[in-house]
Amino acid sequence: MNGSNILDTNRLETLMSYDIMDTHPEVIYDEITSLAASICDTPTSLISLVDDKRQFFKSHHGLDTTGTPIKDSFCKHIISEDIDLLIVEDTHKDNRFSNNSLVIGDPNVGFYAGASLTAENGSRLGTLCVIDYAPRKLNELQIKSLRTLAKQVVHLLDLRKSKKIEEDQKIDLEQKGKLLDNIVNATGIGIWERNLINDSLTLNEQALEIYGLNKTTLSEFKTETWFSLIHKDDLAEVEKKMFDCLNYPSDGCNVQYRMLQEGGNYKWIQDKGKVLQWSEDKKPQLMYGTVQDITEKKNYTTELHRVKNNQEAMINSTKDLMWSVDLNFRLITANTAYHELVTKIQGEPFKEGELVFSDHVPIQVTKKWKAYYNKTLTSGAFSVKQKIQDPKKFWTTYGLTSFDLLYNKEGEKIGITCFSKDITSEVLSQQVLIGAKEELQKIMDTSLDIICTLDEDGYFLSVNKACTQIWGYEPKDIIGTQYLELVYDEDIKLTEDSAESVLSGKKVVNFENRYKHKNGAIVPMLWSSNWDKKDRVYYCIARDNTEKKKAELLLKNSERRFKTLVQESSDIISILDLEAIFTYVSPSVMKVLGAAPEMYTGTNAFDYIHVDDLERVKERFNSIIHSESVEIEPFRFKDINGEWKWFENIITNQLNEPSINGVVVTTRDITEKRKAEEKLENSERRYKTLVQEGSDMICIVNEKAVFSYASPTSAKILNITPEEFVGNSAFDRVHPDDYDMVYNEFLKVLEIPQVTIKPFRYKHGSGHWIWLETVITNKLDEPTISGIVVNSKDVTTKVLHLNAIEEQNAQLKKIAWTQSHIVRAPVARLMGLINLLTDDKGKLNVEEKEQVLNYIFTSADEIDTVIKDIVENTINVIDIEENK
Structure with a gap:
């Protein structure tokens, strides 16, 4: 496999192309190591990237370090041994690692399992590994999951690399003037896991954001729900790819679609997933994958097409010829003007890939154009001017054709770009300028500026009539005069320096000094001068700078005021x-x-x-x-x-x-x-919610208890609308028995800030009485209220319940008092009879003792009956209260 050597140049270049070494931690990679550690039931998991000197941990779950020297690396063995998976169940028994500093020292690695992070070109970049500090084994599912997650890491690295490539392309396009206004940055990646057995979905934070879901609704999010949010134009493709992915065997699925968001808009999403677990009968059980928001990327592609179309429209709208050929002089592309000219010459345009030479033109013309192309390839950019005479017409035209090399992105020469422009008007303009020189003298005499010549010693040789208006001297008075005689004394040194600069070959433009008018006034002058070495003459033009100086002063003052206003x-x-x-x-x-x-x-x-x-x-x-x-x-x-x-x-x-x-x-x-404003709006919204949706009724009354405001909750509590309260007295509906107490408590609030009124009866809108518990607060001095705020709560249930308890307690006390007197008489008789038997000492005969015992039994039966009556009466009292 390519790149199996640690020092392999291709492998290192591939690793560096990801620009991942020494980068900061990223959540998406940390989630993968956390998942790997969880699946493999290990305390530590790492994403390790190996260069020629060290290994860098892009993610280090369970280990507080970002890398180690390469000599201590376990992961390097996957690269050097060119294997996809390395499992060391007991590091102490493996000769490769038994003396490793990470095994015999901190953190005392006892178990290692790593899956290769293999790039698309075969280069091994490092590993996704799990580590334990005691020997152990992994099952097949854990190994398979580790391999799958390793592939996912490479996929994420590729996506990250793609994002960087897109950014580089953006810079490249901007440098070449493609006028691309918006290039969308690659978005973040979400990770999802779908349990197909119970149709449940697990998402990380990024996936939740991309799908537009939240953790609360995720538990109710089923496959049918997902399908219902997909755009109808994309649904068929999504369903097909989804169901194909669920048929064994499956390589996974990759699909792009639009998904409905909470606001009603659609977001473009790229979903990649694969079945990780199948049942014994080849049914899918667990899927794992990634999701990416590609809305901006989709929009960017559309914008790119738009800009390209606009550029083509601009290129094709010009009458100048624009075309490019490859190194074999075959057409790459051309604008409309070029195609129209070729069609006019040979009846049809060149097609892309055809030689740009026509049989309809003389062979000498073809040789000339081949020479131009070859010169460009050997010498680089150049331009050629051509004179064209059409024998069928009575005029001559001129053209300027420019040639330049065409390069690809890597800087390789791939062709020639050509631009041909009609410059007839420019040539004719130059000819007109030649004729205009003859009119120069006439113009000089009519010019308002001074036009003059001086010899190398500074004496006027010629001067036009403008000197009379500007300096007060006639031309005849100036000619033969040394110019320094007219220069203001303070400007002589500056003027001499300028003259020396002109004499050295520099052209001076807009040199300022002051001249003395014939009447003694000072005249600001603005000079442009040039030294003609051949004629040994200064050619000068001077302008009266008085008005400009005044304007500059006004502008300076204006700019100073403007600058002060803008900066401060x-x-x-x-x-x-x-x-x-x-x-x-x-x-x-x-x-x-x-x-x-x-x-x-x-x-x-x-x-x-x-x-x-x-x-x-x-x-x-x-x-x-x-x-x-x-x-x-x-x-x-x-x-x-x-x-x-x-x-x-x-x-x-x-x-x-x-x-x-x-x-x-x-x-x-x-x-x-x-x-x-937002704080005020939120405050008002909270206030409105509290007032309108609360369980309390909030009112405002004046010092005479007349309502000026009642909250909407009055309709719920009293079945009386707020409008019915306004303008009426609060005491109109107070129960007569509670009136004095409520009135006296109300008067107190005129003296103290707040008063709590104990529960009292208030007439309901339906006519019955309810109990209200009320707090009144004096806000007469608060401009936004100017009244007394009344907060009332319906406590009818509470009051009735307390009254029932008091009534019940009274009944029980009455029963206890009554029954205690009934019980006391038989108990006293019983005690006396018992004392009689106790103190007998042989005084009673058998018949008398039997009679005493009968009395005892009779008294005991009487006590038992009384106790039963007490219990029954007490139960009846409790039952009555409960029935209430």
């Missing part, structure tokens, strides 16, 4: 183009979002907006084309820490303003205001 403002001022790309962001962004303005310049504003607000914000932003100003309702925007801030925006159309050429956006952070 708590609002963010930004400029965006119509694609929402930032071209300017004010420094206040640092205070609001914690990032420098440069971080946002060149990025798309939509990339920072919450997905739930994105479409709404885009719609409002795009409407600015037809408006002068647009206000965007509050939305969420991500700051430097990844937290969401609430913004409100006003955007102003300044596309036609040359100094701005964009959309000006004024952004205000309303996060705290939003939080306060």
Whole structure:
């Protein structure tokens, strides 16, 4: 097998291609080691990746270390011995490991079982292993599960690698100008386990999120439920692949489908699974697999097609010719203009893969184009200008064709790109410029700027008439004068330095100094000059800079005021183009979002907006084309820490303003205001729920006990609507026997903050009396209430129960008192008769003793009858109370 050597270059390159070494722990891998340890009933499980020097533990369940040197590695033997599975039931009896530092020292490994992590190209990357600290054995199911989980680890590594490849492709596409606005990052992976015997499902946290489920509803989630949430257009394919997977033997299933979410939207899901356990009659019992949210990936593919179509539309809309050929000069692709020209020449276009030479053109033309292609392959990019004369027409045209090499992603040469443009108008323009030189002198004399020449010593050789207007001198007064005589004294040194710079061969543009007007005034000047080495002459153009200086001063003051306003403002001022790309962001962004303005310049504003607000914000932003100003309702925007801030925006159309050429956006952070509003809203919602759904009735009365408010619960408690209470006195329905007590307690609340009124009777809407327990609180000074808050609870059942108990106790006391007197008389007689017998001492004869005994028996029977009556009466009292 490939890569079975620890130092094998291909194996190490394959391992490095996953970019997994020394990465942080990830839940998905920790869940696999936890599952492996649980299945194999071991305290430790590791995902071990082996390079040429050490083994790195991507996940280390039950072991507090992230790796060991390769000399101590058990896992390296799977690679060096080129085996898929290594089981060491007793490390102390295996010569390979008996002296290993991990066996004879901490952590004292006694058992090891590892399954190879084998890449698609056959390279062994490491192992998924389980470890125990005492010798042991694994059964077949545990071994099979360990192998399956090892394959799952490789699958996860491949998915992780695919995600990195997608990100690299995104960067590559952006560098080549493919104008791809959104490339969706690969999403997280969920793990599921389905028990087919009882149709139950186990999901990790990521799988719960991807499916849109929660742990509460998971117990009720059956296969039929799952099928009912799949999009009807995908259901047939899912059912087919699912049932094929459940038929023995099965390699598993891989299916993509849309699944209904709680909000009514569909999410694209990729499901991969395999049956891990079959019954003896080949019926599936246990499945295991992964699930991935590929919604963004699906959307990205759609967007990629859209961008590609747009690019093709732009390429095909130009009249310039664009085509590319391979190294054998066969057509790779071409735009519409190229195909139309070829069709015009030979009656039909070239097909892709055909040689781009036509029998309908002279052989000399074909040789010339072959020479161009060969020159590109040997020398690289170049351009050629051609003059074309059509004998059937009476004019000449000119073309410019550019050739360049075409490379693949690996930098290999794969062909030639060609671009041909009609430059007739440009050539004719150059010819017009030649004729324009003849008019130059006339223009000089009519120019408002000074146009002059000076010799190398600085004396004026020529000057146009503009000097009269700007300096007050006639041209004849200037010619022959040394220019420094006119320069303002403080600027002479600066002007001399500039002249030396021009003399050295540098062209000076927009050099500023001051000249002295004939009347003594100072005139700011703006110079551009060039030294002609051949003619030994300075050629200069000078402009009166007075108005510009004034404008600059005004602009400087204006900019200073603007800068102060922008930098010190708590609002963010930004400029965006119509694609929402930032071209300017004010420094206040640092205070609001914690990032420098440069971080946002060149990025798309939509990339920072919450997905739930994105479409709404885009719609409002795009409407600015037809408006002068647009206000965007509050939305969420991500700051430097990844937290969401609430913004409100006003955007102003300044596309036609040359100094701005964009959309000006004024952004205000309303996060705290939003939080306060949400807090108030939640508070009001809680209050409303407590008041409307509670078991108590809450009312507000004035100091005369007249209702101004009653909660909706009044209808449940008293069968009286809140509207019936408002404007009426609270004492109208108090029982006459309780009126004085309630009234006196009510008066107390005018003096103290709160009073509890013991239960009293209040008339129900149906006419009967119920018992209320009430707490009244003085809130007359609270502006939002301005009254007395009354909280009342129906305690009728409680009061009746307490009254019944008191009545029962009274009955029992009465029975006890009455019966105790009845019992006392026979007991006294009985005691006297017993004392008579005790003190007899031979005084009574036999007949008298028999008579005393009969009296004793009679008294005992009487006591027994009384006791039975007491018990029966007591039971009757209790029965009566229970029947109540």
